[in-house]
Amino acid sequence: MDISTVNSLSYEDFVDTFGNVVERSPLIVAAIWPYRPFANLSDLEARISELIDSLPESGKEGILRCHPDLAGRDLQRGTLTRESQEEQSQAGMASLNPEETTRMYRLNTEYKRRFGFPFIICAKMNNKAAILRQLTERSGNSQTKERAHAIDEVKKICNLRLRNVVLPDIQNKL
Numbered sequence: 001m002d003i004s005t006v007n008s009l010s011y012e013d014f015v016d017t018f019g020n021v022v023e024r025s026p027l028i029v030a031a032i033w034p035y036r037p038f039a040n041l042s043d044l045e046a047r048i049s050e051l052i053d054s055l056p057e058s059g060k061e062g063i064l065r066c067h068p069d070l071a072g073r074d075l076q077r078g079t080l081t082r083e084s085q086e087e088q089s090q091a092g093m094a095s096l097n098p099e100e101t102t103r104m105y106r107l108n109t110e111y112k113r114r115f116g117f118p119f120i121i122c123a124k125m126n127n128k129a130a131i132l133r134q135l136t137e138r139s140g141n142s143q144t145k146e147r148a149h150a151i152d153e154v155k156k157i158c159n160l161r162l163r164n165v166v167l168p169d170i171q172n173k174l
């Protein structure tokens with residue numbers, strides 16, 4: 001889809017198309033629809049990023065809590081969103097051995113108990129080993145530092161998801 005098609009979408013179609021670029025948080029794209037026309041993909045990304053940054057800390061943590069655990073309950077039950085299923089599978093989360101599953105569960109549980117939101121990382125930019133390493137390392141962060149880090153990961157996930165739908169400028173011009 002090119003940017004002019006994006007700019008011509010009704011808000012219903014806009015939310016249907018982009019509603020899950022921030023996991024289970026369609027409110028974000030519903031809120032930026034009035035900023036059309038977007039100049040390009042980067043402009044759209046920047047609007048989403050600014051909107052997230054403008055939220056109070058409770059709102060940012062709310063976004064974080066809408067994310068599923070990595071290799072968690074939703075993956076086991078088959079209730080992940082389509083995007084999350086693809087990302088987690090690509091990072092090897094759907095094919096952990098029993099020991100790795102138990103380790104992941106234990107580390108995720110400890111992380112959630114400490115911070116009050118799930119551990120989030122852009123799965124497509126990482127592999128199993130990097131995810132396990134970061135889960136351990138980031139558990140030592142302060143609440144403020146970790147919340148900011150997690151929001152940065154949400155933005156990376158969002159930007160990759162957007163790129164799956166909207167052609168970058170260079171392709172628009174071909």
Ligand SMILES: NC(=O)NC1NC(=O)NC1=O
Pocket residue numbers: 023067068069070083084085087088118119120121122123124157
């Ligand atoms: N918890 C967590 O990081 N979830 C995710 N990361 C990602 O890239 N897709 C997800 O669902």
